[in-house]
Amino acid sequence: MGRTARNIGRAGIFTAGPGPFIVGIFNVTPDSFSDGGDFLDPEAAAEHAAAMLDEGADVLDVGGESTRPGSDPVSQEEEIRRVVPVLERILSVRPEALISVDTYRAGTATAALEAGASLVNDVTALRGDPRMVSEIEEAACPVILMHMQGDPKTMQKDPHYEDVVREVRDFLAERAEYAVTAGVRPENIIVDPGIGFGKNFGHNLALLHNLDAIVDLGFPVLIGASRKRFLERITGVQVARDRVSGTVATTVLAYEQGATFFRVHDVRANREALAVAEAVLHAPRR
Numbered sequence: 001m002g003r004t005a006r007n008i009g010r011a012g013i014f015t016a017g018p019g020p021f022i023v024g025i026f027n028v029t030p031d032s033f034s035d036g037g038d039f040l041d042p043e044a045a046a047e048h049a050a051a052m053l054d055e056g057a058d059v060l061d062v063g064g065e066s067t068r069p070g071s072d073p074v075s076q077e078e079e080i081r082r083v084v085p086v087l088e089r090i091l092s093v094r095p096e097a098l099i100s101v102d103t104y105r106a107g108t109a110t111a112a113l114e115a116g117a118s119l120v121n122d123v124t125a126l127r128g129d130p131r132m133v134s135e136i137e138e139a140a141c142p143v144i145l146m147h148m149q150g151d152p153k154t155m156q157k158d159p160h161y162e163d164v165v166r167e168v169r170d171f172l173a174e175r176a177e178y179a180v181t182a183g184v185r186p187e188n189i190i191v192d193p194g195i196g197f198g199k200n201f202g203h204n205l206a207l208l209h210n211l212d213a214i215v216d217l218g219f220p221v222l223i224g225a226s227r228k229r230f231l232e233r234i235t236g237v238q239v240a241r242d243r244v245s246g247t248v249a250t251t252v253l254a255y256e257q258g259a260t261f262f263r264v265h266d267v268r269a270n271r272e273a274l275a276v277a278e279a280v281l282h283a284p285r286r
């Protein structure tokens, strides 16, 4: 099957309705901050993928390089070696699964799309590899454009903004325009303020409380707050995988403000919380 056969535009992912969509995090990395090393073996990975889909994930986001603060990049060859076998194994047991590849390298995106991935999650918003935009345009697949100040190695050293909400919004508008000018279809663009990527505690909260400014850009908005460090400062929960309640709070608040994609580790908890939020928000108001 060629990659166009599996590619989805609005016709694929968005016909399910307006969302909300859960993007299950699937790190095939030895060093990710909360689940590093868990799913390097394709068999364990396939089981975990099936569990996430059964719990209500709409998309699985497979990544072969950690972008946690202070992390080092891996080579493209190593990234492909980690991602492609897992992706193929998942699709062999769940051929209908929608898989996104978390990469900023065009070569990895190509390999993943050829292996059956359906969308690309680029944390550099197409700045990391000059060939990425044409890859997305040719594949006609959806792309997530994320804001990041600096790079993962140094981004948390001293992030600085005059007005974080305005700057993140303007950045995402500029990157979306860049993509559209290069031929990417506007309906294939999803934007993401990049919680924790070159942002201090106050910056993260300001973005989460002013999401309407990002939603107003007119693209679907993705939020990735799952288990992140700023939640520890609020809740005191030090173990990353125990930050489920804090994550769920961000999901519900972001959904109420118009975000529709939620990149999370804990699919079931976030799916249930979103179902409750949807029911309440659809009840009549007097």
Ligand code: HH2
Pocket: 025, 027, 029, 031, 032, 033, 034, 063, 065, 066, 067, 068, 102, 121, 122, 123, 144, 146, 192, 194, 195, 222, 223, 224, 225, 263
């Ligand atoms: N966060 C992480 C990685 N990729 N992609 C998007 N679009 N938005 C995010 O907020 C985002 C992302 C970091 O989290 P995680 O994948 O759990 O950890 P690591 O980078 O250590 O693998």
